[in-house]
Amino acid sequence: MVRPSIKQPELTVVLPVRNEAAHIGSILAQLRDQTLAPDDYEILVVDGCSDDDTRDLVRAAAARTPNIHLLYNPRVTSGSGRNVGAGHACAPYVLFVDGHCRVENRTMLASALAAFRRGERCLSRPQPLIADDVSLFQRAVALARDSILGHHTGSKIYDGGSGHCNPLSAGCGYARDLFEELGGIDEEFDAGEDLEFNLRVHRRGIAAYHDPDFTVSYYPRADWRALFRQLYRYGHGRALMARRHPGTVSAPAATLAMFALAVVALPVAGLVWPGAWQVWGLIAGVYAAAVAACSGHLVRWRPSRFWAAVGSCFAAIHLGSGLGYLVGLCGGPGWRQTAGADTRKRVERENAVTTDAVAQPQGAELTGRALSRH
Numbered sequence: 611m612v613r614p615s616i617k618q619p620e621l622t623v624v625l626p627v628r629n630e631a632a633h634i635g636s637i638l639a640q641l642r643d644q645t646l647a648p649d650d651y652e653i654l655v656v657d658g659c660s661d662d663d664t665r666d667l668v669r670a671a672a673a674r675t676p677n678i679h680l681l682y683n684p685r686v687t688s689g690s691g692r693n694v695g696a697g698h699a700c701a702p703y704v705l706f707v708d709g710h711c712r713v714e715n716r717t718m719l720a721s722a723l724a725a726f727r728r729g730e731r732c733l734s735r736p737q738p739l740i741a742d743d744v745s746l747f748q749r750a751v752a753l754a755r756d757s758i759l760g761h762h763t764g765s766k767i768y769d770g771g772s773g774h775c776n777p778l779s780a781g782c783g784y785a786r787d788l789f790e791e792l793g794g795i796d797e798e799f800d801a802g803e804d805l806e807f808n809l810r811v812h813r814r815g816i817a818a819y820h821d822p823d824f825t826v827s828y829y830p831r832a833d834w835r836a837l838f839r840q841l842y843r844y845g846h847g848r849a850l851m852a853r854r855h856p857g858t859v860s861a862p863a864a865t866l867a868m869f870a871l872a873v874v875a876l877p878v879a880g881l882v883w884p885g886a887w888q889v890w891g892l893i894a895g896v897y898a899a900a901v902a903a904c905s906g907h908l909v910r911w912r913p914s915r916f917w918a919a920v921g922s923c924f925a926a927i928h929l930g931s932g933l934g935y936l937v938g939l940c941g942g943p944g945w946r947q948t949a950g951a952d953t954r955k956r957v958e959r960e961n962a963v964t965t966d967a968v969a970q971p972q973g974a975e976l977t978g979r980a981l982s983r984h
Contacts, residue, residue, distance in 0.1 A: 619677070621651040621723045622699035622786075623707055626683065626691025628658035628947060630709030631667060633829065638671045638678060640713040646720040648677050654698055655709075656691040658683040658947070664709075686947050689795040689803035696789050702726075705733070705783035706804070707826055712740060714825045721823035722783055732808075732816050733783035734775055735824035737767045744830065750919035751830035751837055753908045759901070760927055762862055770822045777818035781808035782826075788816065796854075800946040801840075802847020809855060834926050841930030842937075843945050849938025863935045869897070870932030901925070 623641060627634060634655070641653055655668045657680060665680065672678040681698055683691040688708075696704050703726040705719070722733055739752035754760040756768055766780040781804065792810050795803045811818070831837040845863060852859045876890035901924045909916040938944065 617649045619650055619652045619701045620703065621646070621719060621726070622695070622701040622704045623651060623653045623719065624692060624695030624699070624704055625653065625655045625707050625709055626658065626688045626695060627655060627660070627664060627709035628683075628686060628688075628691075629660045629662045629664060631660070631662040631664045633710045634664050634667050635671070637707070637709060637711060637713065638668070638675075641707070641719070642671075642675050642678070643716060644713075644719040645716050646723060648675075650723065651677065651719055652700060653678045654681055654695045655679070656681045656683045656695045658686040658688075658691055685797060687797065687800050687803075688947075689799050690797045692803070693794045693797065696786065696794060699786055702786050703783065704786050704789060707782075708828065711737075711826045711828045714827055715823065718824055718826070721821065725819050725821070726783070726785065730819045731785040731788050732777050732781050732811055732818040733824055734766055734777055734780040734818035734820035735782050735826060736770055736820075736822055737780060737782075738825070738827050739830045740827045741830075745832065746915065747834070747919055747923075748830040748832060750916055751923050753916070754905075754920050754923035754927060755830070757904060757908055759904045759924055762860075766820055769820065772821040772823075773819070774817040775820045777808040777811045777816070778805060779808070780820065781811060781818045782824070784811070788814075799847050799850055800944045801843035802851060805847065806851045806854065809851065809858065834922055837923060838926040838930040839945055841927050842934035845931040845934025845936075846938035846944040847934075849935045850944075852939065853941075863931065866928055866932035867936040867939070868932075869893070870929055870936055873929065874933070897928075 625634075625637070638653065638655070642648075644651075653675075655678065657665050657668065668678070668680045672680055679698075681694055683694050685691075692706060695706075703723065705722055707713070725733055739748075739755055741749050741752040744752075761767065762779070764779070766775055769775075769780075788811070792807065792814065795807050797803075799806055808818075831840050845866070848860055848863050852863075872890070872893050876886045876893070879886035880890065901921050905917050905920040905924065908920055934944075
């Protein structure tokens with residue numbers, strides 16, 4: 611796509627968002643405040659039928675900043691939002707950033723573009739959780755996730771080193787021709803869509819360049835239910851990937867699925883087999899001891915109230931991931947993001963005045979469709 615501009619950008623930053631009013635203003639300000647020249651990059655915010663003030667906040671930012679644009683994502687999910695953004699990109703390189711995060715340095719975009727300019731086709735970054743200026747529970751989530759019991763040990767999410775790596779866990783930026791060659795994001799995924807796409811990048815024989823200069827930190831989920839739902843969706847996405855790509859079954863995910871099955875099924879089995887309760891008690895006791903030991907180690911120099919919070923986070927992580935993976939392997943529901951009929955009608959009315967995305971001036975709202983899947 612070509613938009614009216616003196617100079618076409620070299621880097622497109624795509625933000626697939628939904629209901630991010632709490633953070634969208636700050637992340638756009640951080641992206642706007644980068645050292646990279648404004649003419650060298652564009653910011654495409656792809657909104658998935660938000661119920662809150664996200665769209666209004668983006669419009670206000672676009673009115674002040676010519677390289678910010680608002681796009682419409684009628685399919686709601688992050689995966690379809692990524693495709694819409696990439697489909698409207700003017701630049702040869704695309705970098706994905708979410709709405710509920712924080713850019714850690716002003717040179718992030720300049721560093722990313724420099725890597726692309728020297729020939730990299732895929733970028734990977736650390737994506738730690740934010741532990742400052744958040745609630746106690748969110749700090750507990752950040753502690754739990756950054757531990758041996760809270761995250762896949764092979765992931766690059768918490769890796770602060772630099773160099774080439776498998777893009778699977780933390781791939782975030784791509785040459786646009788590579789993204790299109792691989793058919794874009796598989797929109798059947800409600801979560802884990804980036805993991806599946808990065809698997810295809812890896813199988814294409816392309817390594818990602820990982821560097822802490824690209825770091826983007828994420829806000830943890832605010833309560834137990836939100837954390838459980840997040841991990842359930844992640845587990846379900848991993849299960850769908852295992853079904854799509856035989857041979858990619860994750861041993862940790864399968865172990866958590868077995869654990870979740872035992873926690874749920876053994877009490878039911880106890881109605882006809884009393885011994886099931888003894889097995890359940892043994893599993894629960896061993897698990898509780900491991901979680902208590904790990905939680906105690908993590909909070910050893912913090913207030914004691916963190917102990918229970920971190921322990922509850924581990925339960926949400928393990929049960930959510932395990933149940934999501936188990937249900938996903940069986941073809942069950944994935945707890946998909948949806949938009950109500952009233953929200954859809956309102957957003958469609960708002961977008962009815964925009965019929966030609968190419969002809970809109972800088973900062974205007976755009977509408978679009980996702981890339982075709984190969």
